[in-house]
Amino acid sequence: MKDLKMLDLKNIKIGDNSLISEKVNIIIEDTLKYQWEALNDHVEGAPKSGAINNFRIAAGEISGEYYGRVFQDSDLAKWLEAVSYSLALKNNEELEGLMKEAIDLVVKAQWKDGYLDTYFTINEPTKRWSDLRDKHEMYCAGHMIEAAVANYEVTGDETLLNVARRLADHLCSMFGPEPEKRHAYPGHEEIELALVKLYHATSEKKYLDLAHYFIRERGKAPYYFKIEALARGGLKAEELFYSEPFRLSSKQLFKKVNLDGLWKPERLDYCQAHKPVTEQEEAIGHAVRAMYLYSGMADVAMDAGDDELAEACKRLWNDVINRKMYITGGIGSSSFGEAFTFAYDLPNDLAYTETCASIGLIFLAQRMFKMEQDAKYINVMERALYNTVFAAMASDGKEFFYVNPLEVWPEACHKREDHKHVKTERQKWYDCACCPPNIARLLIMIPEIKTDKTAKIS
Amino acid sequence: MKDLKMLDLKNIKIGDNSLISEKVNIIIEDTLKYQWEALNDHVEGAPKSGAINNFRIAAGEISGEYYGRVFQDSDLAKWLEAVSYSLALKNNEELEGLMKEAIDLVVKAQWKDGYLDTYFTINEPTKRWSDLRDKHEMYCAGHMIEAAVANYEVTGDETLLNVARRLADHLCSMFGPEPEKRHAYPGHEEIELALVKLYHATSEKKYLDLAHYFIRERGKAPYYFKIEALARGGLKAEELFYSEPFRLSSKQLFKKVNLDGLWKPERLDYCQAHKPVTEQEEAIGHAVRAMYLYSGMADVAMDAGDDELAEACKRLWNDVINRKMYITGGIGSSSFGEAFTFAYDLPNDLAYTETCASIGLIFLAQRMFKMEQDAKYINVMERALYNTVFAAMASDGKEFFYVNPLEVWPEACHKREDHKHVKTERQKWYDCACCPPNIARLLIMIPEIKTDKTAKIS
Numbered sequence: 001m002k003d004l005k006m007l008d009l010k011n012i013k014i015g016d017n018s019l020i021s022e023k024v025n026i027i028i029e030d031t032l033k034y035q036w037e038a039l040n041d042h043v044e045g046a047p048k049s050g051a052i053n054n055f056r057i058a059a060g061e062i063s064g065e066y067y068g069r070v071f072q073d074s075d076l077a078k079w080l081e082a083v084s085y086s087l088a089l090k091n092n093e094e095l096e097g098l099m100k101e102a103i104d105l106v107v108k109a110q111w112k113d114g115y116l117d118t119y120f121t122i123n124e125p126t127k128r129w130s131d132l133r134d135k136h137e138m139y140c141a142g143h144m145i146e147a148a149v150a151n152y153e154v155t156g157d158e159t160l161l162n163v164a165r166r167l168a169d170h171l172c173s174m175f176g177p178e179p180e181k182r183h184a185y186p187g188h189e190e191i192e193l194a195l196v197k198l199y200h201a202t203s204e205k206k207y208l209d210l211a212h213y214f215i216r217e218r219g220k221a222p223y224y225f226k227i228e229a230l231a232r233g234g235l236k237a238e239e240l241f242y243s244e245p246f247r248l249s250s251k252q253l254f255k256k257v258n259l260d261g262l263w264k265p266e267r268l269d270y271c272q273a274h275k276p277v278t279e280q281e282e283a284i285g286h287a288v289r290a291m292y293l294y295s296g297m298a299d300v301a302m303d304a305g306d307d308e309l310a311e312a313c314k315r316l317w318n319d320v321i322n323r324k325m326y327i328t329g330g331i332g333s334s335s336f337g338e339a340f341t342f343a344y345d346l347p348n349d350l351a352y353t354e355t356c357a358s359i360g361l362i363f364l365a366q367r368m369f370k371m372e373q374d375a376k377y378i379n380v381m382e383r384a385l386y387n388t389v390f391a392a393m394a395s396d397g398k399e400f401f402y403v404n405p406l407e408v409w410p411e412a413c414h415k416r417e418d419h420k421h422v423k424t425e426r427q428k429w430y431d432c433a434c435c436p437p438n439i440a441r442l443l444i445m446i447p448e449i450k451t452d453k454t455a456k457i458s
Numbered sequence: 459m460k461d462l463k464m465l466d467l468k469n470i471k472i473g474d475n476s477l478i479s480e481k482v483n484i485i486i487e488d489t490l491k492y493q494w495e496a497l498n499d500h501v502e503g504a505p506k507s508g509a510i511n512n513f514r515i516a517a518g519e520i521s522g523e524y525y526g527r528v529f530q531d532s533d534l535a536k537w538l539e540a541v542s543y544s545l546a547l548k549n550n551e552e553l554e555g556l557m558k559e560a561i562d563l564v565v566k567a568q569w570k571d572g573y574l575d576t577y578f579t580i581n582e583p584t585k586r587w588s589d590l591r592d593k594h595e596m597y598c599a600g601h602m603i604e605a606a607v608a609n610y611e612v613t614g615d616e617t618l619l620n621v622a623r624r625l626a627d628h629l630c631s632m633f634g635p636e637p638e639k640r641h642a643y644p645g646h647e648e649i650e651l652a653l654v655k656l657y658h659a660t661s662e663k664k665y666l667d668l669a670h671y672f673i674r675e676r677g678k679a680p681y682y683f684k685i686e687a688l689a690r691g692g693l694k695a696e697e698l699f700y701s702e703p704f705r706l707s708s709k710q711l712f713k714k715v716n717l718d719g720l721w722k723p724e725r726l727d728y729c730q731a732h733k734p735v736t737e738q739e740e741a742i743g744h745a746v747r748a749m750y751l752y753s754g755m756a757d758v759a760m761d762a763g764d765d766e767l768a769e770a771c772k773r774l775w776n777d778v779i780n781r782k783m784y785i786t787g788g789i790g791s792s793s794f795g796e797a798f799t800f801a802y803d804l805p806n807d808l809a810y811t812e813t814c815a816s817i818g819l820i821f822l823a824q825r826m827f828k829m830e831q832d833a834k835y836i837n838v839m840e841r842a843l844y845n846t847v848f849a850a851m852a853s854d855g856k857e858f859f860y861v862n863p864l865e866v867w868p869e870a871c872h873k874r875e876d877h878k879h880v881k882t883e884r885q886k887w888y889d890c891a892c893c894p895p896n897i898a899r900l901l902i903m904i905p906e907i908k909t910d911k912t913a914k915i916s
Contacts, residue, residue, distance in 0.1 A: 336875030345869070350876060411803070417794035418808060418876040 010088045010154070012447040020446055023390060027443050028086045031397035035079050035437055036098050038429045046429035051075045052105070058118035059108035066122040069432055071136035071188070073118050076102060077143035078437035080160070084151040085444040103151070103160050106144065110163055114170030116144060129174060130232055133187035133225040133271065141167050142190035142292075149197045161201065168198055172210050177217075184224045185214045187271045189289050192296025193363070196303060212300045215293070215309065219275045223268060270337055278308045282319045283340050287332030287352075288434075290316075290340065291360025298367035310371060317368055319343075320361070321380060329384025330404050332357045335421040348407035352421060355402055355435040358388040359442045385446070392426075393439050399426035400436045468546045468612070470905040478904055481848060485901050486544045489855035493537050493895055494556050496887045504886035509533045510563070516576035517566035524580040527890055529594035529646070531576050534560060535601035536895035538618070542609040543902040561609070561618050564602065568621055572628030574602060587632060588690055591645035591683040591729065599625050600648035600750075607655045619659065626656055630664050634671055642682045643672045645729045647747050650754025651821070654761060670758045673751070673767065677733045681726060728795055736766045740777045741798050745790030745810075746892075748774075748798065749818025756825035768829060775826055777801075778819070779838060787842025788862050790815045793879040806865035810879060813860055813893040816846040817900045843904070850884075851897050857884035858894040 014021040037043050039051045050067025055076060057064045066072075083099045086092065110116045117137045120128045129137065148164030151157065171191070175182050195211035198204070217224075268274040270285040272293050283290050294316050301309035323343035325331050330353025334341045338354055361384050369377035392401040403421050413422040429436060472479040495501050497509045508525025513534065515522045524530075541557045544550065568574045575595045578586045587595065606622030609615065629649070633640050653669035656662070675682075726732040728743040730751050741748050752774050759767035781801035783789050788811025792799045796812055819842050827835035850859040861879050871880040887894060 334874055334876070342869055342873050345867075345874065350874075409803075411800055415800050416792055416803065416808075418792070 008153075014447055019386075019390070023393075023443050024089065024446060026393075026395075026397035027082065027440050028090050028092065029397075031393075031440050032079070032083055032086060032095055033098075034398045035082075035440060036095075038433075038436070039076055039079060043428055046427075047431045047433075049075060049429065049433060051433075052102070054118040054122065055102070055105040055109050058121040059105045061105070061108070066119055069136075070119045070134075071139055071434070073116075073140040074136070074143040075433050075437050076106075077140065077147045078441045080106075080147035081143070081150045082437065082441035082444045084147065084154045085441065088154040089444070089447070099151075103163075106163055107159065110166065114166035114168075116141065116163065116167050129182075130228065132184055132228060136186075136188050138171070138186035138191040139188040141171065142192070142194035145191070145194035145198050149194075149201045152201055164198055165202065165204075168195060168207055168210070171195075172206050176210060176213055182224075183217055184228070185218045185273070187225065187273075188286075189272070189293035189296060193292060193299050196296065196299040199303065208300065208303050211296060212304050212306065215277055215297055215300055218277055218293075219268070219273045219280075223273065225268065225273065270339065278312045280312060280316060282343075283316050283324055283331075286337055286339050287357035288338065288354060288360050290320075291331075291357060291364050295360065295363045295367050298364065298371055302367075302371055313364075313368065313371070317364065325361075325380075326351065326353060326406060327383075328353070328387035328404065328406060329358050329361060329380065330388050330406070331361055335403075335418075349405055349409065349412070349422075350418065351403075351405040351407075353388065353404045353406075355389060355392040355400070355404060356438050358384040358392075358404070359438050362389070362442065389439060389442060392435065393443075394426045399428055400430075400439060401426050402430055402432075402435045466546075466611075472905055477844075477848070481851075481901050482547065482904060484851075484853075484855035485540065485898050486548050486550065487855075489851075489898050490537070490541055490544060490553055491556075492856045493540075493898060496891075496894070497534055497537060501886055505889045505891070507533060507887065507891060509891075510560070512576040512580065513560075513563040513567050516579040517563045519563070519566070524577055527594075528577045528592075529597055529892070531574075531598040532594070532601040533891050533895050534564075535598065535605045536899045538564075538605035539601070539608045540895065540899035540902045542605065542612045543899065546612040547902070547905065557609075561621075564621055565617065568624065572624035572626075572631075574599065574621065574625050587640070588686065590642055590686060594644075594646050596629070596644035596649040597646040599629065600650070600652035603649070603652035603656050607652075607659045610659055622656055623660065623662075626653060626665055626668070629653075630668050634668060635675075640682075641675055642686070643676045643731070645683065645731075645747075646744075647730070647751035647754060651750060651757050654754065654757035657761065666758065666761050669754060670762050670764065673735055673755055673758055676735055676751075677726070677731045677738075681731065683726065683731060728797065736770045738770060738774060740801075741774050741782055741789075744795055744797050745815035746796065746812060746818050748778075749789075749815060749822050753818065753821045753825050756822065756829055760825075760829055771822075771826065771829070775822065783819075783838075784809065784811060784864060785841075786811070786845035786862070786864060787816050787819060787838065788846050788864070789819055793861075793876075807863055807867065807870070807880075808876065809861075809863040809865075811846065811862045811864075813847060813850040813858070813862060814896050816842040816850075816862070817896050820847070820900065847897060847900060850893065851901075852884045857886055858888075858897060859884050860888055860890075860893045 014024060034043070038046055039049050041048050041050065041053065048067060049072070051072045053062075053064060054066055054068070054072055056062045057066065080099060080102055083095050087096060087099075106116070109118055109121065111121070115128060117128065117140055119135070120137065132138065145164040145168060148160040152161040173181075175184055177183070192211040192214050195207040195214075199208040199211070271289050272280065272285050274284070277293070277297060294313055297309045298313045300306060301313060320331060324333070324340050324346075326333075326346055330351060332338055332340055332352050332354055333346050333350070335350070335352045338352055338357070362381050365377045365381035365384070369381070388404050392404060394400070401423065403423060405422050408422060408424060409419075410424040412419045413424050472482060492501070496504055497507045499506050499508065499511065506525060507530070509530045511520075511522060512524055512526070512530055514520045515524065538557060538560055541553050545554060545557075564574070567576055567579065569579070573586060575586065575598055577593070578595065590596065603622040603626060606618040610619040631639075633642055635641070650669040650672050653665040653672075657666040657669070729747050730738065730743050732742070735751070735755060752771055755767045756771045758764060759771060778789060782791070782798050782804075784791075784804055788809060790796055790798055790810050790812055791804050791808070793808070793810045796810055796815070820839050823835045823839035823842070827839070846862050850862060852858070859881065861881065863880050866880055866882060867877075868882040870877045871882050
């Protein structure tokens with residue numbers, strides 16, 4: 001396998017008249033400041049975020065209650081990553097000041113042992129790492145590590161990188177193949193690709209090894225997610241009615257599960273933990289999780305020389321591209337589970353096609369291109385970028401789509417329960433706000449992503 | 459308004475070679491016996507019914523636990539009605555014996571004051587009439603009254619008719635415009651048309667008056683359903699997570715509602731109680747409920763000479779037929795709520811189009827024809843009969859469809875949550891088994907229904 005030289009973002013210039021340049025400039029000039037306001041709950045008419053407030057509470061600066069989803073921290077992390085990259089393209093003292101303010105909060109919110117997650121810090125400090133399947137601690141850690149690497153690469157400052165190292169060291173102390181460590185992996189993948197980035201930034205091979213371990217341990221029987229739930233003390237009422245936070249269309253729907261239901265295979269499918277990744281034949285479950293997993297697999301395949309993983313990536317890529325991708329580069333055709341369904345099931349009106357899933361597909365395409373150096377991967381990247389991600393942000397950079405169907409009948413979206421996941425207008429923010437800051441960081445990363453190709457030519 | 463003479467079922471003969479004759483004969487020869495077995499939980503591989511067992515328990519013959527939905531009694535009532543009609547067409551000692559056995563149970567299950575409902579008798583005897591919106595006591599009463607009238611008309615025996623009279627007298631003592639009575643109406647309509655039938659059978663005008671009262675009281679503010687819930691003692695946990703029994707596709711889904719949610723307008727829309735029926739401009743909510751309500755309205759309009767009701771019937775009929783009916787005579791295009799959505803929203807693959815809704819449409823068409831004597835109503839009746847109801851029963855009379863979409867992609871029905879209400883094969887029985895015995899009674903009634911037209915000619 002050949003690797004490609006990555007160009008330093010600071011040495012890249014996008015032509016002033018390109019569409020990409022226009023989008024990148026909107027992010028720099030308007031979106032990042034706007035999103036800071038949203039994360040601070042200052043945007044009138046937008047759903048509350050609570051993300052920065054949660055960090056203020058966890059940092060001990062104020063008292064208060066945690067607000068939002070268990071993965072609210074990741075919204076700030078994505079913003080930090082985006083702002084960091086933006087400073088490589090254009091100096092902006094205001095954004096730099098806000099960034100430092102945010103980093104200061106993150107530093108203060110980190111535990112002495114490296115742990116970082118405001119949900120557990122505020123709400124359930126004694127229960128950290130007790131529910132890897134649904135509580136997203138590693139997902140949030142992954143985004144913060146990505147932010148830290150971006151911040152370090154652009155600014156040279158090691159403050160956030162040190163947070164990331166301590167956090168990753170904590171993970172290394174908790175998880176791994178050694179008998180005294182937990183043989184586990186996250187419910188929402190993301191940490192894997194982040195650890196590879198941290199490995200590149202620090203040359204610490206243990207981070208690559210941990211990413212490799214998470215990927216290879218995934219889906220082995222007996223299933224870790226069953227073990228940890230038993231360890232939590234059997235069935236509790238909250239488990240009988242476990243929330244389906246992924247179902248945007250009907251946030252208030254709860255699913256009643258019986259004891260067996262808690263472990264039923266489709267819940268493992270949902271997070272690609274139903275069998276070892278090298279045995280997985282088709283893309284399945286939550287589309288964003290799948291994309292982040294496959295991206296991490298490709299990274300590790302290249303850096304660790306794991307050819308089985310590379311083969312799995314190619315197989316899964318082909319399944320997505322040939323059988324489960326819309327013409328727009330949208331993926332994940334079902335609202336229920338924000339998930340893949342089955343081959344060629346691509347309804348136009350019921351499409352979920354989450355913005356984050358297409359962003360994940362772009363990340364995967366980037367890695368597949370690095371691995372194979374075939375322009376077909378760049379074609380898919382461009383398809384998703386131009387037809388889904390660009391369309392998911394308003395031209396003023398302040399409103400966003402989460403769901404991107406190919407056909408919209410507004411009255412049906414308002415009046416049919418099975419169409420309620422479709423919004424007929426872009427929104428200022430979301431209760432589950434993964435997409436807006438993901439769009440920001442993806443667009444600001446484009447110069448880096450796109451120039452993989454240039455790098456080969458030059 | 460002109461009324462039409464109804465012919466006695468015993469004097470009607472269907473030509474031996476007709477499709478209708480074929481269907482009626484299957485019901486007589488096979489379906490009724492089969493359904494008795496199903497109601498007795500003796501059909502292998504079929505979901506348990508519990509209906510007859512519930513009556514045995516309520517009758518004091520055995521001890522045990524109530525099984526099934528709150529409206530399980532209505533399954534036996536529909537069967538009794540169908541068997542009664544069948545005896546007008548063909549003697550059958552075995553069916554007659556089973557019928558008498560069932561009637562004996564019903565007699566024993568009735569309270570001294572006339573009350574009859576095995577769910578409350580077994581489970582919550584102190585809570586009868588405490589939840590008219592969701593607990594279906596009047597719905598079950600209506601079906602038992604229909605059965606009793608059929609039984610009396612065909613056999614001349616007054617045993618079941620007396621049960622119906624005592625039950626209806628009990629209703630008359632509980633509900634009505636007088637200050638000491640409850641100013642209420644049922645969540646699931648059906649009692650209205652049944653009371654009109656009982657009025658015809660007994661010439662007791664108080665039954666017609668009560669039907670008229672239920673219909674005219676419906677939808678007046680302050681809403682009775684709110685008053686009764688407050689009377690139950692405010693919010694309880696079971697109200698926070700109230701079941702959505704109407705949603706066949708995902709029985710395990712529960713809806714979390716807040717205090718306001720419990721009263722939110724769409725819950726009233728769902729059972730056509732959002733405004734007085736004479737002010738209702740369009741067909742809305744649960745399609746079966748709507749059809750039974752409109753049928754009762756038409757009955758009362760004719761018998762009580764209420765022209766406002768007749769006008770409302772014509773308006774609502776036109777809305778259904780011109781804007782909300784499939785080409786198959788299917789109605790109710792949404793699985794969620796088994797409901798109407800909005801004008802011209804008729805997706806082929808997501809259609810719910812419950813068998814019972816088309817049966818209700820046939821009942822309504824029969825009444826509209828009686829009212830207007832226009833063949834267009836018979837055309838709709840035939841459309842629904844031939845294209846939906848006939849297709850909903852297998853040729854052997856032992857398997858049934860509940861949901862009747864116009865387009866089926868089997869893999870999607872198995873794998874897409876938003877298509878799971880669609881079964882790709884007819885089922886032996888259902889947990890919510892309203893449709894199979896409804897098909898039986900409808901088909902056996904055809905000679906009577908269809909000959910309204912003949913009656914005019916002759």
